[in-house]
Amino acid sequence: MTDQASRKLYERHKDFFESVYMVVREIPEGRVTSYGAIASYLGAKRSARMVGWAMNASYKSPGVPAHRVVNREGLLSGKHHFADADQMENLLKREGVEVRNDRVVDFKLKFWDPSRELEVY
């Protein structure tokens, strides 16, 4: 591996959580995306779990709408990490996203894909 490549890898890793937060902050109200879609946009397609870790620590960073990130099936897999068991669902419903049985209704329609909606820098 070249020096440049390893430096790039290091930089990407160092800023990964912050990069995740930047993307999540761009999710419009009333829309949702998935851990994998964010990872994919950041060039780490197989690191969806790391996006989960980032969300786990997201309370430390202001203005990160963590409730708009769900899993690939539209399930609210992170609901237990919010203050109340129903907070994630309530936040979504408040902005017009219907939720039934811990799943986003019309997930396909509400889905916001950063790879399609954001410019690649």
Added chain:
DNA sequence: TGTTTGACTGGGA
């Protein structure tokens, strides 16, 4: 220092 555990996912049986 080694192992286990996940806010995950795509593929396969």
Added chain:
DNA sequence: CTCCCAGCCAAAC
């Protein structure tokens, strides 16, 4: 539909 697996890698233990 269910179940399993490999790949992923930071934390926690």
